Amino acid sequence: MRGKFPLNIVSIDNTVPTTPGAYVLVNTSNNAVYVGRSDTDLDGRLKNHLPEREDNAWIRRSFSTDFYYEPTTVIWRVWVGANPPDDCRAIWL
Numbered sequence: 001m002r003g004k005f006p007l008n009i010v011s012i013d014n015t016v017p018t019t020p021g022a023y024v025l026v027n028t029s030n031n032a033v034y035v036g037r038s039d040t041d042l043d044g045r046l047k048n049h050l051p052e053r054e055d056n057a058w059i060r061r062s063f064s065t066d067f068y069y070e071p072t073t074v075i076w077r078v079w080v081g082a083n084p085p086d087d088c089r090a091i092w093l
Contacts, residue, residue, distance in 0.1 A: 001022075001023075001024065001068040002068060003024075003067060004030070004066045004068060005067055005068070005069075006065065007025065007065055007066055007067050012043060012047055012050075015069075016042050016046055016071075017071050020037075020038055020041075020042065020071070021038060021070055022036070022037045022069065023035070023037070023042065023045070023067055023069040024068045025049060025059065025066075025067050026064065026067065026068070027062055027063050028063065028065050030066075033062040033063075033064045034049070034056075034062075034064065046067060049064060
């Protein structure tokens with residue numbers, strides 16, 4: 001994944017594309033607080049996690065300070081079991 005970037009609007013605007021992708025929010029100890037994805041606009045989804053916009057009280061209390069991200073060109077599907085279809089993709093953290 002790409003990063004580590006500060007979780008602020010300038011950093012998001014300067015680094016994150018408006019494409020589908022996955023992201024990880026981390027705290028000051030670099031522990032993962034939240035793992036998410038956007039099927040359409042990664043830039044916009046990360047902006048929803050800015051402290052002044054965050055709806056999720058648990059994420060707000062965990063003091064996310066930075067993020068990592070990976071843009072994708074596919075829509076994500078979760079596959080449980082053996083032999084996933086060819087269009088399934090994964091990012092290893």
